[in-house]
Amino acid sequence: MAAVAAKPHVLVACALLLLAVGCQASPFWPLEIGYYHDKCPQAEAVVKGVMEQAISQNPGNGAAMIRMLFHDCFVEGCDASVLLDPTPFSPTPEKLSPPNDPTLRGFELIDAIKDALEAACPGVVSCADIVACAARAAARILSSGKVNFQMP
Incomplete structure (x- = not known):
């Protein structure tokens, strides 16, 4: 039972790591909160929808x-x-490097999110942003909304 109680703490730590990584803007391509607000307004809802379904299954x-x-x-x-x-x-x-292969998984979820985003707004959302937004949505869903932050 102690492992179950520790889950929110682990999720919060992961979320803070995500936030710290996400806030390191490149001098060549500055990051901004709400970047897809006008470019693909439904992007976050699409990512959240795919992640909710995937997490409900597993x-x-x-x-x-x-x-x-x-x-x-x-x-x-x-x-x-x-x-x-x-x-x-x-x-x-990198996908086949020792720390990633064969244990890193979820590539099919990224593909599903990319397909859904391409249907909604073709050629707009980057794969790097999909990975980041999927992880943020996962942290929010797994913590029942307790881990929730903006990400540039």
């Missing part, structure tokens, strides 16, 4: 998204490089 899906953001952002910033598949020019991408 709460581990939320943890997978939080972990994916951590692994994506850990080395050189949040750039969605963890999503890249192998190519002849890059046969061992």
Whole structure:
């Protein structure tokens, strides 16, 4: 039972990590809260909807998204490089590195969110932002709304 009681603390710690990572703006591309407000107003609702369904099927899906953001952002910033598949020019991408392969999961959720966002507003929302927003939505859902913050 002690592990269950510790979950909100872990979620809060993860959320604070997400916020800290998300607030480090690039000098070349400054981050801004509400970036998609006019560009794709339904973006956050789309991400939240896919994540709510995925977490209702398996709460581990939320943890997978939080972990994916951590692994994506850990080395050189949040750039969605963890999503890249192998190519002849890059046969061992970050996705297949030892800390990620074979345990990192949730790629199908990112694909589902991307498909839904492409239907709503084609070519607007970046994969890096999808990973970040999915993790934030997961933290909010898993904490029953207690972890809730704006993310640039």
